[in-house]
Each structure stands twice: as C-alpha cells, then as structure tokens.
C-alpha cells in the first residue's frame with residue numbers, strides 16, 4: 001500500500017493504518033455481511049482523535065483539512081463503506097451543527113459527537129429533490145416553543161444508527177426560493193420518526209435509510225443558523241464535505257488498484273505474470289499517473305482550505321477529477337481479477353460500485369461541472385490585459 005497511499009507516512013498515519021489492520025480489517029467481512037458498523041468503531045475513532053475535530057478547553061476545534069483527508073483516504077482504501085459512514089457522521093451531520101449551531105447547543109452535543117458516543121447524519125435529499133437542494137418539500141410549521149416537522153428524507157447515510165440528524169425543512173413556503181428553507185438539529189429519539197433501512201449495493205456496510213417525520217416537535221433552540229438561510233447553509237456544508245469525499249474517492253481508487261496489482265503480480269497466463277503483458281503494463285502506468293494527478297488536486301484543495309482561501313473551485317474540481325479517475329481505475333482493477341470479480345464476497349467486487357456511489361454524494365458530476373463553470377466565469381476579467 002505504501003507507494004499508493006502516501007510517499008512518506010507521518011507517525012499518525014502509521015498509527016492509523018495499524019488501527020485499520022488490527023481493528024477494522026479483521027471485522028470487515030462480518031460488518032459487510034450484517035450491513036452494520038458497530039457503534040464501538042465510532043467510539044474508537046473518536047477516542048483516538050481521528051475525526052476532523054477535537055474538544056479543547058473552551059470549545060471545539062477543527063483539525064487541518066489535509067490531516068482529515070489523509071485519514072479518510074487511508075480508511076477508504078480499506079473500506080469505502082466504513083469511510084462514508086465516518087464522513088456522514090462528522091463532515092455532514094456534525095459540520096451542520098458546528099458551523100451553524102448556537103454555542104450552547106454545540107457544547108451540549110459536540111463533545112459526545114466528536115468522541116463517537118453519539119452518531120450523526122444529515123438529511124437533505126427527498127424523493128422530489130436531490131441535486132435541486134432548494135426544491136425540498138419537508139415542512140416546518142411554527143408551534144408553541146419550537147417547530148413541527150412533517151415529510152420524508154429519502155436517502156440518509158447513517159440514518160439507521162444515528163442519534164442526531166441535521167435536516168432541512170421549508171419554514172417559509174411563500175418566500176423567494178433562496179429564503180424558503182431553514183436548518184434544524186433533530187433528536188432522532190423524538191416521537192413521530194420512522195426509519196426504513198434501504199437495500200442497497202454500494203458503500204457496504206454503511207446504511208442508507210429513509211427517515212419519515214410525522215408531527216415531530218423540534219425545540220426553538222434547535223434551529224441552526226438563521227431562519228430562511230437553510231439553503232445557503234446546507235450548500236456551505238456540501239462545499240466543505242466535497243474535500244473529504246474527494247479524499248475518500250481517491251482512497252477507493254487506490255485501494256482497488258493496490259488489490260489489483262498484488263493479484264496481477266501473482267496471476268500467470270500464457271506463462272507470464274499478467275502485469276508483464278505490455279497492454280497491462282501501459283494501463284498500469286496510465287492509472288498510476290491518473291491516481292497521482294487526482295491526489296495532487298485533492299491535496300491542493302486541502303491546502304487552499306487550510307490557508308483560509310476560497311476553496312469552492314478547488315473542491316469541485318477535486319471531486320470531479322477523483323470521481324472520473326476512480327470510475328476508470330476501479331473498473332480496470334476489477335477486470336484484472338477476471339471472473340472472480342463478479343463474486344459478491346470477493347474483496348474487489350464492491351470497489352467499482354463504491355466509485356459510482358461517490359459520484360452521487362455532495363453533488364453529481366453534472367453539479368460539479370455547474371460549480372466549476374460558475375467559478376471559471378467569475379475569474380474571467382472583462383479586460384483580459386488587466
């Protein structure tokens with residue numbers, strides 16, 4: 001794995017990989033079979049400080065984006081499904097609370113979330129609206145002391161296991177499209193919530209769950225950010241999580257490629273190792289270069305974010321490039337295993353499906369192109385010589 005994941009490992013990366021080897025790899029096939037990630041995994045990650053946050057005296061602190069990306073890449077190389085669950089917990093669910101929650105709400109829930117005691121998810125997508133984040137229909141009506149939520153979030157990663165959800169709902173149906181929605185923190189133990197785990201074939205063993213809300217009371221202080229600003233806020237969360245999901249996608253490709261190369265060195269056909277056929281050798285060279293190019297894009301996006309600059313364009317480009325690369329690399333990697341690749345329990349089988357799933361989270365490839373296009377136009381000077 002060494003040359004694909006990172007040339008020189010930090011002490012922390014080495015410890016993390018040891019953790020993956022000892023605590024995740026031996027249990028992975030049983031988690032995959034049951035379609036369940038035990039809560040203990042979240043606690044172990046939290047205890048070791050491997051989420052993107054730390055609890056410090058006086059509040060919560062965000063770690064460097066690059067550090068988190070390196071860990072996400074390494075986790076995804078082993079299991080993209082486990083990596084997406086960690087991502088949905090921290091970079092989607094908790095990020096909504098961290099960025100927009102009132103201070104006392106962050107203090108109340110933050111430490112338990114960052115330590116993995118409480119698990120989070122985020123529900124935006126509904127049957128009527130996915131890419132069109134503003135088009136949701138879940139309603140939030142004003143009631144005494146808070147809000148009453150009705151509607152269904154159709155596809156929620158961690159929805160089956162989460163204690164808390166960040167959701168968007170329409171508080172101002174008659175307002176302008178950009179001011180209709182608000183963001184809420186919901187305790188999933190509240191009455192009126194039904195969960196239905198969906199039967200999916202990607203990102204195993206994470207769950208994908210439908211959350212149905214019927215007259216769910218949400219207290220006043222659980223409104224995150226400003227009323228009517230939920231659209232802008234959720235798009236900010238997605239902009240941020242686009243970097244970790246790019247790292248996850250990079251890890252998905254690197255993990256598949258690593259498996260394929262290990263196999264190709266051993267597998268012989270017509271008296272030769274299959275990696276030594278020139279056709280395969282050239283493909284290996286192309287994919288290794290593709291992975292490395294995508295890695296540079298991801299790390300550049302991390303650097304831009306860590307230096308406090310506008311990373312919108314870098315994040316969308318990193319996501320677009322890694323997904324495009326991962327689709328090619330994982331398909332090639334599966335192909336190198338021949339017929340064995342179609343066996344559901346074979347380690348390579350899930351990688352192409354997981355690369356496909358990566359194209360949906362945090363915006364499809366079309367959505368990334370729309371963002372990149374807008375960012376490119378912003379940079380065009382009306383006077384090219386200036």
Ligand SMILES: Cc1cc2nc3c(=O)[nH]c(=O)nc-3n(C[C@H](O)[C@H](O)[C@H](O)COP(=O)(O)OP(=O)(O)OC[C@H]3O[C@@H](n4cnc5c(N)ncnc54)[C@H](O)[C@@H]3O)c2cc1C
Pocket residue numbers: 088092121122123124125129130131132155156157158200202203208357360361362363364365366367370
């Ligand atoms: C495994 C998995 C986990 C998920 N987890 C979560 C989660 O935790 N929380 C959550 O809220 N959602 C989650 N989702 C949902 C995901 O975010 C959406 O599937 C995604 O945003 C796309 O929305 P959609 O499925 O409604 O497709 P649509 O928005 O209907 O898109 C369908 C097609 O139309 C294209 N399209 C749409 N708009 C445009 C446009 N303007 N220009 C060009 N093409 C366009 C899309 O690119 C796509 O090809 C998950 C999905 C999957 C598969």
